[in-house]
Amino acid sequence: MSTAPHLVEAAASSLPGWIYRDPEYFAVEMERVIRPSWQVVCHVNDIAGAGQWQTIDYLGESVIVIRGEDGAVRAFTNVCRHRASRIVSGESGCARRLTCPYHAWTYALDGRLIGVPHKSDYPGLDQSGLGLLPVELETWRGFVFVRLESGGPSVAEMMAPYDHEVEPYRFEALHALGRVTLRPRDVNWKNVADNYSDGLHIPVAHPGLTRLFGRGYTIEANDHVDRMAGDLLDRPSANLSERAYQAMLPPAEHLPPALRRRWLYFKLWPNVAFDIYPDQVDFMQFLPVSPTETLIREISYALPDDRREMRAARYLNWRINRRVNDEDTALIRGVQQGMASRSWVPGPLGESEVCLRSFARKIRRLIPEANLHQPPQSGWSRG
Structure with missing residues (x-):
């Protein structure tokens, strides 16, 4: 078997397996893809009061998002300017001021x-130049995003084609x-992202979703966002939890009729997703840890609603989607394992696989080496 690098037919082929496991490529990808990308941290209502904060840790960085006395929400690296200690620990908290524990x-x-x-130990110390280092922040429809490096569109610009649908x-x-x-998850983050936007596997691997949507699951790719959707069928599911959800989901009066039975999904380039249901909204992101490790970070939100039927629907939603997540976990693990085989070369992407084609095109544009079937010689990233 030849191991000489050769080009992928990029327009119609999936990404090569080596970029899902190669350490040198992973380091380049983190610099060019993840560091400049928006990452969702929390909702403004999670930090409603002065001094309330939440953190997100990724790529060796810890970012703290905090509400000030003036009501403004700001983001800083969670690093003391004296000796680099983390200032806060944990995922959330509240403080009148931030004091380094060291x-x-x-x-x-x-x-x-x-x-x-002991300020006298530091003659001429200019405190004004030693504040916490700011991180770029954007609030979009109540959700707080940060990015480690500037450049590219805002979250609002990314979601603009679908803003009317989200409103x-x-x-x-x-x-x-x-x-x-x-x-x-013991997989590369791209395998999670690929799977999230893949429509062809729904009728094959997710019998529950197929019972709920039939063959009506749709996908589309925009410049910065993938959109997926399925409308609940009127036909009762054979599964108890699914049938109960169909029957008990109460009308969400704030939604137009067309959205009251729709499950809607958006994936913002490259690794942040929103699952939007009539009963709740989840965000999920796929945070890279290593070439073969990913941390899925997620949480659910909802509008205040004390109806018993709504509480039951949210619980049933959780039961249904836990099964879907288990199915997806097995799928992506199998793909990651298959990509370790030297026999595998990128397979064809069908014309309907618009989201995977879009994702692969973006990766190849940012990192041209992703056009190669095999990795280039070690040290290529320093050339």
Whole structure:
């Protein structure tokens, strides 16, 4: 078997297997794809009061999002300017000020350095230049996003083609139903992203979704967002949980009739997804850990609704989607394992696989080496 690098027929082929496991490629991908991308952190209602904060950790960085005394929401690297200690630990909290646990350097909620013990030890210290380092932040319909490097469109610009469809869901008024869940997966993050936007596997591998939607699941790819959707059938499912969900889901009066029985999905390039249901909204992101490890970070939100039927529908939604997640976990693990075979070369992408074609095209544009069947010589990224 020849191992000489050769080009993929990029327009109609999936990405090569080596980029789903190669450490050198992974490092390049993190710099060119993930660091400049928007990552969702929380909802503004999660940090409604002054001093409330939440964190997100990825790519060796920890970012803290915090509401100031002035009501503004800001983002900073969670790193003390003195000796690099993490300032806060955990996923969330509330503080009147941020004090480093190592040497007690203290910062105001707006990031200013306001306290330095033994200040006389630092002649000429300019506190004004030693505040917490800011991270770019954007709030889109109540959800707070950050990115480590600037460049590219805003979240609002990315979602603009679908903003009219999202508007009725009243995202700004959502409140968390629980806490952030972290689910490790022994696969490359792109396998999770590929699977999320893949429509062909639904009737093959997800019998529950097929019972709910029939053959009516649709996908489309925009410049920065993939959209998937399925409308619940009137025909009762043979599965107890699915049938109960169909029967008990109460009308969401704030939604137009066409959306009251629709499950709607958006994936923002490259690794953030929103699952939008009549009863709740989930965000999910696929955070790369290593070439073969991914951390899925997710949480559910909903509008206040004390109806017994709505509470039951949300529980049934959870039961249905836990099964779907188990099915997807087995699928992506099998793909990751198959990509380790030297016999595998990129397979064809059908004309209907618009989301996978779009994803592959973006990756190849940002990293031309992704056009190769086999990895180039070690050290290529330094050339």
